Amino acid sequence: MIGTRPAPSAPAPLAPPQSLLVAHPKKPAGTGTPHDPFIVDWARNDSENPLNFSTTKKWVITAQLAFCTWTISFSSSVYSSGLASLSRDLHVSNNVAILGISLYVAGFALGPLVCYFHCAFLLLTMPLDLRADGRNRLVFFITLGAYTLFQLQGCLTTNNIYALLSCRLLTGIFGSSPLTNAPSQIADIWSPQQRGLASAVYSIMPFLGPIIGPVLGGITTWRLNFWFMFICALLSLLSGAILTPETYAPVLLRRRANKLSKQSNNHYVSIHDRNQSAAPARNLLTAFSRPFAFLFTEPIVLLSSVYISIVYGTLYALFAAFPIVFIEHHHFTAVQGGLAFLPIGVGILLGLASTSVQNTIYRRTMETSQTGRAPPEARLHQAMVGGALVPIGLLWFAITAQPSIHWSLPIIASTLFGMGISAILQSLTTYLMDAYPLYLASAVASTVVLRSVCAAFLPQLVPLMFARLGDEVAMGVFAVLPLCMPIPFVLWRYGRLMRERSSVAFAFSQDPSETNEIENKETKMA
Numbered sequence: 001m002i003g004t005r006p007a008p009s010a011p012a013p014l015a016p017p018q019s020l021l022v023a024h025p026k027k028p029a030g031t032g033t034p035h036d037p038f039i040v041d042w043a044r045n046d047s048e049n050p051l052n053f054s055t056t057k058k059w060v061i062t063a064q065l066a067f068c069t070w071t072i073s074f075s076s077s078v079y080s081s082g083l084a085s086l087s088r089d090l091h092v093s094n095n096v097a098i099l100g101i102s103l104y105v106a107g108f109a110l111g112p113l114v115c116y117f118h119c120a121f122l123l124l125t126m127p128l129d130l131r132a133d134g135r136n137r138l139v140f141f142i143t144l145g146a147y148t149l150f151q152l153q154g155c156l157t158t159n160n161i162y163a164l165l166s167c168r169l170l171t172g173i174f175g176s177s178p179l180t181n182a183p184s185q186i187a188d189i190w191s192p193q194q195r196g197l198a199s200a201v202y203s204i205m206p207f208l209g210p211i212i213g214p215v216l217g218g219i220t221t222w223r224l225n226f227w228f229m230f231i232c233a234l235l236s237l238l239s240g241a242i243l244t245p246e247t248y249a250p251v252l253l254r255r256r257a258n259k260l261s262k263q264s265n266n267h268y269v270s271i272h273d274r275n276q277s278a279a280p281a282r283n284l285l286t287a288f289s290r291p292f293a294f295l296f297t298e299p300i301v302l303l304s305s306v307y308i309s310i311v312y313g314t315l316y317a318l319f320a321a322f323p324i325v326f327i328e329h330h331h332f333t334a335v336q337g338g339l340a341f342l343p344i345g346v347g348i349l350l351g352l353a354s355t356s357v358q359n360t361i362y363r364r365t366m367e368t369s370q371t372g373r374a375p376p377e378a379r380l381h382q383a384m385v386g387g388a389l390v391p392i393g394l395l396w397f398a399i400t401a402q403p404s405i406h407w408s409l410p411i412i413a414s415t416l417f418g419m420g421i422s423a424i425l426q427s428l429t430t431y432l433m434d435a436y437p438l439y440l441a442s443a444v445a446s447t448v449v450l451r452s453v454c455a456a457f458l459p460q461l462v463p464l465m466f467a468r469l470g471d472e473v474a475m476g477v478f479a480v481l482p483l484c485m486p487i488p489f490v491l492w493r494y495g496r497l498m499r500e501r502s503s504v505a506f507a508f509s510q511d512p513s514e515t516n517e518i519e520n521k522e523t524k525m526a
Helices: 055-092 101-124 137-154 161-175 174-190 195-203 207-218 224-242 250-261 281-297 299-329 334-339 342-353 356-369 381-400 408-435 440-470 471-483 489-501 512-520
Strands: 038-040 268-269
Touching: 038 137, 038 250, 055 101, 055 137, 055 161, 055 174, 055 195, 055 207, 055 224, 055 334, 101 161, 101 299, 101 334, 101 440, 137 161, 137 224, 137 268, 161 174, 174 195, 174 408, 174 440, 174 489, 195 207, 207 224, 207 299, 207 334, 207 342, 207 381, 207 408, 224 408, 250 268, 250 299, 250 408, 268 440, 281 299, 281 440, 281 471, 299 334, 299 381, 299 408, 299 440, 342 356, 342 381, 356 381, 356 408, 381 408, 381 471, 381 489, 408 440
Parallel strands: 038 268
Antiparallel strands: none
16 A cells, blocks of 8 residues: 555635645646546645554554454354353253353354445445544444443443343444454555554454463353453443544545645545446445355455465364363363463464564565565565474364373474464464455455354364364364465465466556556455
């Protein structure tokens, strides 16, 4: 999203404030009439362009988005640490209690639908002036505000299992917005050359949050866990309201165009709106269907979504497997059982350290490129390494999960698994950022929907698999799945061909000026 043309100014009977005008070396396009308005675009060093924010401000925004995503994912697993006491206190079976995990994660899959319907309501009912107030922040305040309220409602209904489960589903639905929207906001403020570390820090949060949940949840009671989830949600809402501004370039340019039009007798329009269709309902239908269409029409999105879903679902399956292996078979206490998840978190952080190596490879690829840019496939080295570490770690865990083998060996294996999933998610997230700059949020929404479905249902199957197949065979099944699907290597070999045949993916062979134009029009639909 690198702006290439500054916003034009034009003489008018009522001249707008100089703060709204940007120096332009050439005559602005248009004549200032309703049928031929002046076109508003970014200047090269425009201070209002999110790409030109200071590094400190960018990292503050990134940290807030990461914390918000951590909060959402953390709440999915902290619930699991109190399943036994919850079942006892509310007089329900363990299968009913575990629905609180499945319903919450299933809400992530339903959430994009709710967000799109919400955008439909805003688009079709709000005045034109209010539509320019900022899609990111509007969706943020409404969805995360509802998420916080339902977390509070969950705290107040802890004596009724049906009300509690309903709140878990609703919090999952409204909590999905940061998972789909935040990656696009990171792409708004970081250029492709700079976003490697920032996207890596953000991308590990959907995995790191669920790991910390059982650790902290095992120390307190399950009722206190609900209050802790509410406090984290409230902090995310308040920090987002204070620290994270609107970053969506079309909205910001639309605001500028509206101000210029109001304070002069001329007509201004954002460069993103000059060819805008006058049929918002039709535009909405297209936007609504795009994430689901991508799963069937975009091989890169489909393969990435399937692979991430397998890895993500395996992580949630471990939430049901670890209590069996360590508490039932190795006789860990509840607190020790929660601490058993920490090595996965350590592995995730070690995987984050590999980002520097990946960024070095990416920069060298840029330096040797004739266009000064690197193809999206240059982001896949981490995923290929992670694709080897995940099955190795799971096979090691499966072989050493027997009660007769010391518990330290499966613990070490889980660290390798954590390193692998961290590398995979970092790599594929940045790969999608580079491959789909125009439709990033739709591509991310596709992966969120599919991975959430897997994460919702796999924990329900684990107890049955361990009972019927045994520890070794059950864990071996999860190890074989990623081993049989070397998707990062497939994308490395055939990704360019897939992009060239796609009408929406980024084509690396484009002229650099065309590339800048595409990135400047990056669209977020969630």
